[in-house]
Amino acid sequence: MRRLETRWGILMAMPAILGFLIFTIGPMVASAFFSFTDWTIGASPSFVGLDNYAAMAGDELFWKSLTTTTYYTLGSVPLVLIVSFAVAMLLNEKVRGLAVWRTIFYLPTLVPAIANVVLWIWIFNPDFGLLNSLLRQGGLPASQWIYAESTAVPSLIIMSTWGFGNTMVIFLAGLQGVPRHLYEAVSIDGGGPWRRFWHVTLPMMTPTIFYNLVVGVVGTFQVFNQAYVMTEGGPNHATLFYVYYLFRKAFTESEMGYASALAWTLFMIIMVVTFLMFRNARRWVYYEMAGAR
Secondary structure, three states, X not given: OHHHHHHHHHHHHHHHHHHHHHHHHHHHHHHHHHOOXXXXXXXXXXXXXXXXXXXXXXXHHHHHHHHHHHHHHHHHHHHHHHHHHHHHHHHOOOOOOHHHHHHHHHHHHHOOXXXXXXXXXXXXXXXXXXXXXXXXHOOOOOOOHHHOOOOHHHHHXXXXXXXXXXXXXXXXXXXXXXXXXXXXXXXXXXXXXXXXXXXXXXXXXXXXXXXXXXXXXXXXXXXXXXXXXXXOOXXXXXXXXXXXXXXXXXXXXXXXXXXXXXXXXXXXXXXXHHXXXXXXXXXXXXXXXXXXX
C-alpha cells in the first residue's frame, strides 16, 4: 500500500516536477552555458570563455544601467516601505467601513501592469497630465516628469508607491500579530502612542519589515515594464534599467551570449546584496522567542 501511495504521489507531482525542470532549471543551465559563448540568434554559439564578463568592465551602458537600477532601488524600496507601513497602521484601527478602506487601498495592486503604466503615462504628461494640472492650480511650476533626464527616475520612484498593496497586506498581518498585552503594559506605565509605537510596534514588526525589505530589493532590481513601455530607456539613457538593457541586448541586438552573462551577473549581484542584508539583519531584527539575531 505504501509503495502504491508513493507511486501515485510521484505521478501526481510529476507535472510540477517536469515543469520546474523544463521551464526553470533547463533555461538556467542553458543560459549559464551561453554566457560563455558568442551567440546570436540563428547562428551557432562559439565558446569565448570569460570574454562576455570581461567586456562588461568597459561597457558604459552596463554601468549606467546598474547605477540607474541601484538609484531606483534606494529610492523606491524605503518609500514603499514607509507608505505601506503607515497605511497598514491606519487600517489596523477599529474604524467604520474598515473592509471598504482596505479594499480601496489594495485595488491598485490588481490593475494589470501594462494598464497601470499607460495610466501613469497620462498622469505624467507635461501638457495635460493630472500632476501638472494640480501643480498649476496650486501656483507651482510644472515638471517634465519622465520626459526630462533629471526627473525621470524620481518620477518612476513616485509611481512605485502606487502598487504598495501587497506590502501593506503583509504589514497588516504582522500588526495584527502583535500581542495586545504589550500595549497594555506600556499604557499602564504611562506611555503614550509614540512610546507604544517605538517600544512595541516597531521592534515586533522588524521581521516583517525585513521580509518586505528583501522582497522589495529583489523586485526593484528586476524593474522592466516602466522602461519598456513608458520611456524606452530614455531620455538619454536616464531610465536604462538593468533588465531592460539585458532585454535589449538579447532581443533587439541578438547578442544572446552577452545577455546571458548579464543575467548571471544580475543573479550574483542580487545574491550578494541579499547575503549582506541577512548578515546585517541580526543587528536590528527582533524575534520574540530569541531576541535580536
